[in-house]
Amino acid sequence: MMDIIENDLRRLDLNLLLTFRALLEERSVTRAAQRLFLGQPAVSGALKRLRAAFGDELFVRTPHGIEPTPRAFELARQIEPLLVSLHRTLTQPPVFDPSSAQRVFRVGLTDALEVALMPEIMSRVARSAPGVKLIMRTAEASSAPGMLDEGVIELAVGVFRECAAWHRREPLFRWRFVCVYNPRLVAVRGKALSMDEFLQHRHLLTSFNAGLHGYIDEQLEVRNQRRQVVFSSPNFATSPFIVQRTPAITTVPDFIAGAWRDTLGLAVSPLPLKVPSYEVSLLWTASNAQDPGIAWLASEFAAAFGTAGRH
Structure with missing residues (x-):
């Protein structure tokens, strides 16, 4: 036919x-x-x-x-x-009416960003766009650009140090590493962990390479110091529950630390070590730059980051 x-x-x-x-x-x-x-x-x-x-x-x-x-x-x-x-x-320019839209969006991000953002995002979507559905795909900074190019995802959220000419990037906010622990199990003399207190406790590590040695350990070695890492996982989901039950410390981005503190009663302390901050951005392809649906979703993420940043 x-x-x-x-x-x-x-x-x-x-x-x-x-x-x-x-x-x-x-x-x-x-x-x-x-x-x-x-x-x-x-x-x-x-x-x-x-x-x-x-x-x-x-x-x-x-x-x-x-x-x-x-x-x-x-x-x-x-x-x-x-x-x-x-x-x-x-x-006529294309339009996207969230209140009547029936659309599925696919977003790539890490599980840490998913934990920190999606409760707020889904709450906003339920109110303003009840016909919209979201599918999350695990995407690291190294894999997200390729997933965008292949059409696996339409929007990526993460730390993207470089941006290809055919991609578009919008900075959202900056984050730093902080320490999370159970204040009933880890004694802290002051308002924040000292370096001695940081080193004397066991540590949990989120490592995408499935190792017991990460960036913080590299920075400690420069100072001829060492911490004891006893648990490593590529995911963030398990660490807060281990910390809740054992006298251990995990070092994670501040945006997920705030969520754990508020929901699990954990304590958050600045890292007793100077490390750089990182910029989180939205990333999408130039071919989607005029898509009003993508523009709307990007604005929702920007608003949710603002909410997450207040934790």
């Missing part, structure tokens, strides 16, 4: 339909040519192609110009809504 449709459409183009419309309204080849800013031979040639395509004279000569045939009037009735709709599609 599609082959038949394609073969039929090859005989026509939009310019022929515009010529047909001008001939129908002007009832003159000369006036139609002037209206279309074309030469009269070009309009006569287009009319010849129209006649061949539809198998009908379409317009017949009279002493007063040209008159449409019954077939031409029938075609006009069917073609006019098509041209109006096409014009509206080409000239």
Whole structure:
């Protein structure tokens, strides 16, 4: 069926339909040519192609110009809504109405960002866009750009130090590492962990490489210091429950530490070691830059980051 449709459409183009419309309204080849800013031979040639395509004279000569045939009037009735709709599609900017939208978005991010953000995001979506559905995909900074290019996800959230020319990036906020522990099990003399207190306790590590040695350990080695890492996992989900039950410390981004503190009654302390902060951004492809749905979703994430940043 599609082959038949394609073969039929090859005989026509939009310019022929515009010529047909001008001939129908002007009832003159000369006036139609002037209206279309074309030469009269070009309009006569287009009319010849129209006649061949539809198998009908379409317009017949009279002493007063040209008159449409019954077939031409029938075609006009069917073609006019098509041209109006096409014009509206080409000239009006795309819109996205969250309240009535029925759409599925796929987002790539780490589990830490998912834990910190998605409760707020889903709360906002439930209120403003009840027909929208979100699918989360695990995406690290190294894998997210490729997932965007392949169409696996439409939006990525994370730390992206570089941005390809065909990607678009919007900074959201900066985060730092902080320490999380159970204040009933880890005694702290002051308002924050000292370096001695930090080193004397056991540690849990989130390591995407499944190791017991991470960035914090590298920084400690520069100072000829060492901590005791007794647990490592590529996920953040388990660590707060271990910390809740054992006298141990885990060092995580401040945006997830705030969520753990508020829900599990844990304590948060600055890291007793100077380390840089990191910028979290939204990332999407340039081909989606004019998608109003993506723009809306990006604004929701920006608002949710603002809420998360207050923890």
